[in-house]
Amino acid sequence: MSVLIFVELDNGAVKKTSLEAVAYGAEVAKLTGTTATVLALGKADASSLAQTGAFGAGKVLHAADEKLTHENSLAYADVLAQAVQQENSKIVIISKSGLGDAVAARAAAKLKAGIVSGVTELPVINGSFTVKRSIYTGKAFSNVEVKSDIKILVVKKNAIEAAESTGTAAVESFTPALRDSDFQASVGSVEKASSELSLTEADIIVSGGRGMKGPENWQPLLDFAKALGAATGCSKPVSDLDWRPHHEHIGQTGIKVAPNLYIACGISGAIQHLAGVNGSKYIVVINKDPEAPFFKAADYGIVGDIFEVLPKLTKAVEDLK
């Protein structure tokens, strides 16, 4: 009956967003009087798996088959459905990402499970099962009742405070049946900026807009991001113009982020851009135009020229160290 948490791995280590999902799953397990079990697939670092215990997992099912190391939502959903059956789980927790949604979807169709994606709080369970989710790209929320026997919750970053304590989870090996049909695709090139911090995981993001004037001007922004240990993002026109790579595009039609701190440099704050950042805890806006709409959504603002302000900020961060 345990609550099952599907985790994503990055180079064998459980991703930070997945650790949050583990903490969320452990809270749900408490609410339902059961335990939390983690499902990890492919090549994994044993100590990282055991560490999920510090976030509340009781045990880890590890399907170590090498074929599962490469991201494959078809196979992952298959394995997840088998784990749900073995554990007789009624609640599955997955952290929100492209992969998370894809795995949730295919597993839901196999299990006839109701999915709620974009969950922002713990569920309320009293006769019925209701959970709050984000809708209209962060402009509103909806409390959704889930009526199916098996329920899949796809949880947004920062849905709960994931406090790390001590404890280790026992890792058990899990050997699901793998179907050839899930491995038909042949993978060509994989381009991954491995040195960069991923936007969905980052605690701090420094983002640049058309106010940066051109790709050759990005260095001060990159320096500032580096000093902060931040990931870098951009507005849509910036990636459309190829000033920055497409995977940095944040907003309604790009990546939705929810860092602790989002710093917007030379971005006007169009509603479609705000839609991608409104989950951030704190927003800082630097713009030379005091009327820029972004200031209305910001916690801290500086009206000024980005190229004068950024070096000062970088120096101030370095002075802290």
Add this chain to the structure above:
Amino acid sequence: MKILVCITNVPDTTAKITFTDNDTKLNKAGVQYIIGPYDDYALARAVELKEQLGGSVTVLHVGEADADPQIRKALAIGADDAIRVNAEPLDSYFTAAQIAHVAAENKYDLILMGRESIDFNSGVVHGLVGEMLGIPSYSPVMKLDINGTTATLAREIDGGKETLSVSLPLVLGCQEPISEWKIPNMRGIMTARTKPLNVVEPVSGEVLTSPEKYSLPAPKGACKMIAAAEAETLIKLLRTEAKVI
């Protein structure tokens, strides 16, 4: 090449979202509806593939008659015909079951849709449809070419992208830069009026989740302004007040 493009009918990206009826319904007053921006990319690529390879593009919408203007727009952009399943799209599972039913009856080589709808942002319908049909699904797809019965696609993965080769049939969730949004031309608008829009009744399907109540985020407090000449103060505040660095 037989292509099905599934479109959503959603409030415009600039729409102000409010609720009525004791917060149980979206307030549609003054809200303009559009084809989902991601679905628009899927449609644009479908029309290009048809021009390249021949075949047909069918547009499918699960929803009520108020979506017909958006469906006509899709026909004006270049789809050949349209199907509207006449039912409120109650949840992802129900909607996917309707799409899978239409798809199973008509055997498409390619089923395209946006990576997510911009009203509920779930991003799960393509995966559900793929699994219901027993065929692969991929999302978000940023590049798509077809060669015979093989699709070559690039999809976004965390912090990068990868290319895949995979046999048709497929279900794909699309996003830019798979194509560029198309604006209907005069001829398109004229011919769209007479293109078939078939309204079919839904098959029975289960609804596994249902919204109980809607709410709006708490209003944001005032923005604290810092003079550019004293920009370093910001860093101090972020450390001591917000405690985020």
